[in-house]
Amino acid sequence: MSNLKIRPINTGFVTTVPKEYLYHHSVVDYIPNIPDERIEMPVFTFLVEGGDKLLLIDTGMAPTDRASTYHHPSSRQPEGMAIHEQLECIGYHPQDIDIIxxxxxxxxxxxxIERFVNADLYVHKREFKFAFDPIPLYFKSYEHPALGITRPFEGMKFIQISGETEIMPGVRAYESFGHSPGHMSVEVETGEGSYICVxxxxxxxxxxNPVPEMHYEITPPGRFYNIIETWDSIVSQKARVKDSSYIxxxxxxxxxxxxxxTPLIG
Ligand SMILES: [Zn+2]
Incomplete structure (x- = not known):
């Protein structure tokens, strides 16, 4: 068991319509109090500290202008919330990150992403392929050049992986497809047990949560690339942890x- 610690870092807020995005249309009648209006959600990244290497899971969202113009309206990144700014606040520089x-x-x-000049960048090979050649439905998600902007990850060198991969001792990346074609989650071993960054x-x-009226063992979301893979990813990850506090x-x-x-988890 490693003694890694996980520091969640919120990089801003995106807005969404819960009944379109967070809940599949087949369940909305069975769940009380889903708001009809647009809500804000945080956008966390996770810094893994205490290992031989400093590891980051995702680099978070765009500045307000970019987020609000090309993505969900009213999304915002308040002053000082970009990932590099927050790392500086806790005494790290982007160049200190070894792995993302x-x-x-x-x-x-x-x-x-371009600020992390010393980091090895890991992504699933299926995700890499689709990100550079998505169907137009996903042009915004991946910031396709057809929108007149440059993809944030353009020109970056990635290490492409698949299956389940040990990234460093105590950290494993594994497949959790469905939201996107090559989605991965990351399991981190801490002194409290294994957490999964999903x-x-x-x-x-x-x-x-189950939806007994529909015989569902989970609550499927409304937004996905493949609902069967999404479903299986939620079921298998739920079984992977002791309880929901580890997700x-x-x-x-x-x-x-x-x-x-608890700024440091684990
Ligand atoms: Zn997201």
Whole structure:
């Protein structure tokens, strides 16, 4: 068992319509109090400290202008919340990061990547391929040049992986497809046990709840690339941990309060 620690870092807020994005249309009638209006969700990255190498999971979202113009309206990155700015606040520089594992290459997970000049960049080979040649439905997600902008990850050298891969002692990346073609999650061994950083494969913790009226063992989301892979990823990851406190989602709102009390998890 390693003694790694996980530091969640929120890089801003994206907005979304819960009934379109977070809940599959087949479940909305069975879940009370889903808001009809657009809500804000955080955009967490995860710094893994205490190992031989300093490892980051995702690099987070874009500045407000970019986020709000090309993506979800009213998304925002308040002053000082970009990943490099927050690393500086806790005494690190982007060049100190040795490894970055990307859960996937959507715009809100890859910004500022060019600042991490010393990092080995890991991505699933299926994600890499699709990110450079998506169907037009995903042009915005990957910031395709057809929009007149440059992809944040253009020209970057990635190490492409598949299956389950030990990235460094105590850190394993594994496949959790469905939200995107080559989505990966990252398991981190800490003194408290293994946590999983699940990116968007489980949008929010409510997505692991059963919906008995529909005979569903989970609550499927409304936005996905492949619903069968999405479903299987949620079921298998739910079984992988002791309880939901070991699941760290990129867009989980309750994590904001949790890190007030516990900035370092594990
Ligand atoms: Zn996301």
């Amino acid at each position: 594992v990307f859960t996937h290459l959507h715009w809100d997970h890859v910004f500022q 990116g968007d494969s489980i949008f929010q913790l409510h997505n692991i 760290l989602c990129t867009h989980e709102p309750s994590l904001i309060d949790r890190i007030e009390k």
